[in-house]
Amino acid sequence: MKAIAPGKLILSGEHAVVYGQPAVAMAIDLSAQTTILPQTHDDIVFSLPDFRQRESFKLRALREMKRRILTNYQLFQDGEIGIREVLAKPVELLLFSFITLLDGVHVKLEEGLDIGLTSSIPVGCGLGSSAAAVLSELRAVGHYLRVDFRPDWHMKYSMLAENMQHGHASGVDSYVSMHGGCVRFQEGVGDSIPMPSVPIFVAQTGTPITSTGECVSRVRETVGEHASIWHDFGAITDEVASVAGKRDLGSMKAAVRENHRLLCRIGVVPERVASFVRDIEAAGGAAKICGAGAVLGDKAGIVMVIAEKPPLELCQKYGYTVSAVRGDPLGVRVV
Numbered sequence: 001m002k003a004i005a006p007g008k009l010i011l012s013g014e015h016a017v018v019y020g021q022p023a024v025a026m027a028i029d030l031s032a033q034t035t036i037l038p039q040t041h042d043d044i045v046f047s048l049p050d051f052r053q054r055e056s057f058k059l060r061a062l063r064e065m066k067r068r069i070l071t072n073y074q075l076f077q078d079g080e081i082g083i084r085e086v087l088a089k090p091v092e093l094l095l096f097s098f099i100t101l102l103d104g105v106h107v108k109l110e111e112g113l114d115i116g117l118t119s120s121i122p123v124g125c126g127l128g129s130s131a132a133a134v135l136s137e138l139r140a141v142g143h144y145l146r147v148d149f150r151p152d153w154h155m156k157y158s159m160l161a162e163n164m165q166h167g168h169a170s171g172v173d174s175y176v177s178m179h180g181g182c183v184r185f186q187e188g189v190g191d192s193i194p195m196p197s198v199p200i201f202v203a204q205t206g207t208p209i210t211s212t213g214e215c216v217s218r219v220r221e222t223v224g225e226h227a228s229i230w231h232d233f234g235a236i237t238d239e240v241a242s243v244a245g246k247r248d249l250g251s252m253k254a255a256v257r258e259n260h261r262l263l264c265r266i267g268v269v270p271e272r273v274a275s276f277v278r279d280i281e282a283a284g285g286a287a288k289i290c291g292a293g294a295v296l297g298d299k300a301g302i303v304m305v306i307a308e309k310p311p312l313e314l315c316q317k318y319g320y321t322v323s324a325v326r327g328d329p330l331g332v333r334v335v
């Protein structure tokens with residue numbers, strides 16, 4: 001059996017959502033897929049063909065790893081280590097999610113499992129790849145084990161894992177991937193709003209050298225939790241929410257441009273990416289980063305472009321790829 005979970009695109013409010021302000025985000029037609037197959041032995045096998053990885057674990061080893069990760073996370077919260085030191089390698093996010101779920105629902109395995117994950121979502125580029133991977137895994141494992149897995153459990157276990165990866169996850173990635181559609185999200189609560197009716201394209205500027213967790217931590221240190229700029233983000237996000245379902249290209253462009261300027265002010269838009277956005281604006285469009293951005297280097301993951309047609313020539317000039325993106329009205333599900 002297989003479960004899929006969509007990625008997400010933040011239209012407005014990244015970073016600010018961590019400090020209680022709203023964000024508008026939509027599920028997109030890129031997804032993570034998890035398959036579950038039984039094993040004749042009692043090992044738990046994790047297969048990640050996208051990364052050419054296949055590893056087997058005993059439950060005891062997974063529980064020892066879980067204890068180490070939770071200890072590391074406490075050290076991170078105490079300021080003794082950085083967020084990148086919590087997980088020894090990316091695959092541990094999936095291992096942690098699995099054993100945390102298994103222990104949380106108190107199910108005894110009668111046989112081993114082969115848990116396979118593939119994804120069409122670029123990793124580390126602001127499209128919610130980790131949340132989608134975790135949710136597809138949780139949904140697949142829960143369904144396979146015949147656990148009555150409620151939505152609040154999805155959020156609980158997804159957020160536990162996301163914090164190990166990002167430090168202080170806002171929950172927007174998990175919420176949108178779980179429910180699908182387009183939502184205004186604030187402090188753990190999502191309200192459904194119409195899908196955007198303007199053309200949206202995504203330009204890939206490359207994987208940042210700084211992680212989401214590192215960007216969030218740097219912004220927390222340099223800008224602070226109580227800065228007035230977060231209220232400015234909130235006002236722009238509410239403007240985006242109000243025009244999302246309307247064919248008002250001008251208002252959407254204006255809001256996205258202002259959101260971009262706020263992101264520049266908090267220091268998460270590399271100069272090369274800012275130059276690309278200026279060129280987009282000069283051509284009559286609007287653009288902004290759609291994830292944490294970057295505090296070092298010249299790559300910032302995905303840039304959302306609002307324009308009547310894809311900026312092919314500009315992307316070629318910068319060495320970026322570009323594609324149209326569509327919304328996914330559905331969230332995580334078994335297929």
